[in-house]
Each structure stands twice: as C-alpha cells, then as structure tokens.
Amino acid sequence: MDYTPRHSQPFTFGQALQLEIPTIATEISRLENSLQHLNQTQDELNEHLSGSSEDDRELLDAVKENNAVIASQKERISMLKMALEAKGINTSSAHYNPTSGGGALTTAMYHDSSPAQTSQPQLANGQDDEALANHGEDEDAGMYL
Numbered sequence: 122m123d124y125t126p127r128h129s130q131p132f133t134f135g136q137a138l139q140l141e142i143p144t145i146a147t148e149i150s151r152l153e154n155s156l157q158h159l160n161q162t163q164d165e166l167n168e169h170l171s172g173s174s175e176d177d178r179e180l181l182d183a184v185k186e187n188n189a190v191i192a193s194q195k196e197r198i199s200m201l202k203m204a205l206e207a208k209g210i211n212t213s214s215a216h217y218n219p220t221s222g223g224g225a226l227t228t229a230m231y232h233d234s235s236p237a238q239t240s241q242p243q244l245a246n247g248q249d250d251e252a253l254a255n256h257g258e259d260e261d262a263g264m265y266l
Contacts, residue, residue, distance in 0.1 A: 124200060128193035137204040145201050152194050152201075159191050 124134035
C-alpha cells in the first residue's frame with residue numbers, strides 16, 4: 122500500500138509500517154493528547170478573539186498555525202492507524218476513537234502473562250508481535266494463502 126500525505130510528516134507510511142505495534146500505539150496516544158490540548162487552546166483563542174473588538178494579529182496567526190498543526194496531526198494519526206490495520210489490528214472499535222470516550226491503543230490491550238515468563242508484550246488474545254507478523258505462516262509448509 123502506498124500513501125501520499127497532504128501535510129508534511131516526520132515519517133513515511135512505509136516507515137510507519139516498520140514500527141512495532143506498541144510504538145505505534147504510544148505515538149497515537151501522544152498525538153491524541155496533543156490534539157486535545159491544541160483544540161482546547163483553539164477554543165480559548167477563539168473565545169478571546171470573539172470577545173475583543175479589535176483584531177489581534179498575533180492571536181489570529183496562532184489560530185491559523187494551530188489549525189495547520191491540528192490537520193497534520195490528524196493525518197499522522199490516520200497514517201498510524203492504517204499501519205496498525207496493515208498489521209491486522211482492528212482500529213474501527215471505540216478503543217481507537219477518542220471522540221467516543223476511548224483512546225488510542227494503549228498498554229491496556231497488552232498484558233503480561235507473567236513478568237517472569239516473558240518480557241515480550243502480548244495481545245489480549247495471547248499473540249505477540251511476532252505471531253502477528255507471521256500470521257498465516259507455518260515454519261515447515263510456508264505461507265497459507
């Protein structure tokens with residue numbers, strides 16, 4: 122799959138695909154938190170601008186700049202969710218939708234069966250990242266299609 126972002130991004134979609142699932146989840150969570158703060162700031166700036174009789178050029182510029190950052194971060198979240206989907210993770214659940222009270226894929230999706238048994242994070246269904254990467258493969262018989 123090829124993806125061309127509309128906004129400048131610090132990574133390509135191909136690079137996102139190479140990231141581990143927990144890394145992607147952490148970045149989605151970080152970006153969602155950042156968006157929450159940016160949106161709150163936008164509300165405050167707009168409230169101040171609407172209550173003022175004169176145009177404050179600096180505030181207007183800040184609102185404009187924040188709008189660009191918000192659009193870029195939303196696109197980045199979309200890219201990261203597409204990377205998770207390419208890895209077999211369903212991102213359509215409320216767990217990935219911050220507007221429905223959920224949040225990004227977090228460590229809550231992972232559990233350690235026992236810290237002494239493994240240091241590899243596992244999905245709630247018991248699969249680890251390697252199992253996801255090898256989905257459909259049998260060591261002796263190759264890959265099932």
